[in-house]
Amino acid sequence: MLLKKMEYIFAAIMLAALIFLLTNIYTDYRFDSRPVSIQVQAEIDAKEEKIIERIRFHYGIDFKVPLIISDKMPSNLYGAAVLEKQGRIKVYINKKRIKESFDYILDDVMAHEYAHALMFLRGHRSRSDGHTRAWQEICLNLGGSRCDRYVDHNDIVLGKMGF
Ligand SMILES: [Zn+2]
Incomplete structure (x- = not known):
């Protein structure tokens, strides 16, 4: 049971990291491809x-x-x-x-x-x-x-x- 819980926590951390990474990539992309303000x-x-x-x-x-x-x-x-x-x-x-x-x-x-x-x-x-x-x-x-x-x-x- 404890192991299962650890797996969930681990998966949640991985998911959060992935979202963080994608958000950063998107922000950089947006800055590069859009016209200046x-x-x-x-x-x-x-x-x-x-x-x-x-x-x-x-x-x-x-x-x-x-x-x-x-x-x-x-x-x-x-x-x-x-x-x-x-x-x-x-x-x-x-x-x-x-x-x-x-x-x-x-x-x-x-x-x-x-x-x-x-x-x-x-x-x-x-x-x-x-x-x-x-x-x-x-x-x-x-x-x-x-x-x-x-x-x-x-x-x-x-x-x-x-x-
Ligand atoms: Zn010059």
């Missing part, structure tokens, strides 16, 4: 608008490229600027990093990547054109708070369709 999207949109205004002010052009929030990027990247084979320019933000690094993405990463995008537009289209002085000047003009030249992000993607 309305508030996050609104803050990104507002920052994008500011950067576009600064580009207009400093360079006299209307420069709007697709801004894509992707969960398919490698985790070590916060963002990227992509120049596709057909010459299309896109800016990416890594959705996986939004949760813990949203301020950094808004204050640094967006201007950083838009500066790369603008460098693409100006014909600087090789990897060695990455974090040059010209790029840094643009990044600062776009309101980037660090615009560090000595970062090696691999955040310049050439000839690919993006993430």
Whole structure:
């Protein structure tokens, strides 16, 4: 009788553990596959608008490229600027990093990547054109708070369709 009771308890514990595990998997899955929240999207949109205004002010052009929030990027990247084979320019933000690094993405990463995008537009289209002085000047003009030249992000993607 006691043994039977132990079996029930054991089964109950196993069941609880299984439910706990599945709930966690589901939560992770939901975070990865759903669009960002309305508030996050609104803050990104507002920052994008500011950067576009600064580009207009400093360079006299209307420069709007697709801004894509992707969960398919490698985790070590916060963002990227992509120049596709057909010459299309896109800016990416890594959705996986939004949760813990949203301020950094808004204050640094967006201007950083838009500066790369603008460098693409100006014909600087090789990897060695990455974090040059010209790029840094643009990044600062776009309101980037660090615009560090000595970062090696691999955040310049050439000839690919993006993430
Ligand atoms: Zn970069």
